[in-house]
Amino acid sequence: MSGRRLSPNLALNQLVARRRADGESIVHLGFGEARLPPFRPLVERLVSGAERSMYGSVAGGAAVREAAAGYFTRRRIPTTADRVAVAPGSKPLLMALNMVIPGDVLLPRPCWNTYAPQAAYAGKRAFGVAIPDECGGVPEPAALRETVRAARASGHDPRIVVLTLPDNPTGTLAPPALIREVCAIAAEEDLYLISDEIYRDLLHDPAQPMLSPAEVLPERTVVTTGLSKSLAIGGWRIGVARFPGGAWGADVLDGVTSFASEVWSTLAGPMQEVAAYAFAEPVELREHLAASVRLHAAVAGAVYRCAVAAGASCRPPTGGFYVYPDFEPVRAALERRGITDSDSFQRQLLDEFGVAVLAGHHLGDDRRALRFKAATGQLYGETEEEQYLALNAEAPLRLRHITDKLTRIEESFAKLCR
């Protein structure tokens, strides 16, 4: 494939690590990871699972698949164990779906930076469709219909819509009415849906209504999720896909399992042990998750306020740990400093202020726009002690190690926009 490169968020993460190792002080908002220690019972499961050293079945053993089926069923997506596959991360599952489901891909613009490169590796065209004003993670319905028709008229074959619920990079959740509209178009236009719900358990207000397209178009929707974000164990690599009933779902499951058998064989046994415990959602795990969500909400909200105070417009974050401000309202001030697009914005924030963010064009957004993604989950502390303090704090925004970083962000944004 031409244009081969390291995924921009991973590349930025490595750059930040190198510059920090050279002694530079950097506030890292450039990588979507919650900096929290692994919950101890997960570590215990990992250790007790170490004896599981055989390959096992490709889609995962019965225990983990049953636990994952229960997880989906409790979320109004009735699921049996034979409709679930676990894998080393949801990223490989998304790649497998790209390989198995024919046709081109429709993506919200902006969206997570991996969807488009995966489509390209699978030989597909990816069509970006603008997101609505109110939220990200879904294409704006009228624009979706228009893009599908225009793409078909020019000889392409768009078949798959990817939704991110809640969304990375905007930190927002599409409301049920919008999901219904997108599903209606999908049914009319013969499209299939991949619903990436990896941030589902990180809604800041658990009462916020969430509708999965798997509830509306059950036969046409594959759901993916994983434990990387909710439980802050991205490096352990645990993902899961839920396939629908019906002939199409059975065919996709078969294709993904075949692909998996040639690429990763199975999810590592100790990780299956961890996942079986986590997807069963015991009470202590739910409490831990609730504490993490409180922290994500507080810190994402604080970074949002820094951006708005500097003059940016921004959708208030309601899920996950992301903020996606738009500095168009203060373009004149930024241009006086030589910031004319998202590339120069990212560079100058890092080089002049030591604040690392991911420029919007890496997420499919217009390069001329003054937008970036700030991943706020890295602000919880450098040491385990600081991270536990943050997790357990009644008022995390009053912790010195957090306020120091927030002040630096606030001052950097303010100085740039003056």
Ligand SMILES: Cc1ncc(COP(=O)(O)O)c(C=O)c1O
């Ligand atoms: C929207 C989204 N989906 C999927 C992933 C991949 O997660 P994993 O492969 O760790 O399950 C990420 C990670 O950043 C993400 O933001």
